[in-house]
Amino acid sequence: MSFFNARPSANAIQALEDSEVYYISLPSLEELFETIPKFERFFRILSQNGFELYERRITSQLYKTAEERYLEFRKRYPDLEQRIAQKQIACYLGITPAFLSMMRKESGV
Known part of the structure; x- marks a missing residue:
């Protein structure tokens, strides 16, 4: 919005x-919206999809356990876990890296 x-x-x-x-x-x-009206529609759809993801993430933080959020993350982004640091995943999930490590150890990951 900024x-x-x-x-x-x-x-x-x-x-x-x-x-x-x-x-x-x-x-x-x-100016682009005025010149190419289809681009405005594309941007609106892109914004709606982004808002849906944002809403899903907020709802997940409020109503799901850390383990449920982690499993959802792994399902939604199967290759990402191997490419980024554990601390970034933990931050995204709203937990500490130590807690993520413990969850991974318990689940055999």
């Missing part, structure tokens, strides 16, 4: 792997 409101964000994004980052200014994005 992008659309032209205010500093309370959140940050950290790339865990090599990435390419593209940037567009709000005036340029608005």
Whole structure:
């Protein structure tokens, strides 16, 4: 929302792997929406999908156990666990790396 409101964000994004980052200014994005109306629809669908993922993650944090969140993470992102550090996974799950290690040990992972 900070992008659309032209205010500093309370959140940050950290790339865990090599990435390419593209940037567009709000005036340029608005011009793109006016010039290519299908792009506005595409962006709306992309935003809806992003909001769904955000809502799912918040609900998971509120109502699921750490083990349930971990199993869901492994199911949703099967290859990611081998590519990123355990501390990043623990942070994503809202638990300590030590607790994640204990859960992995108990489940035989």
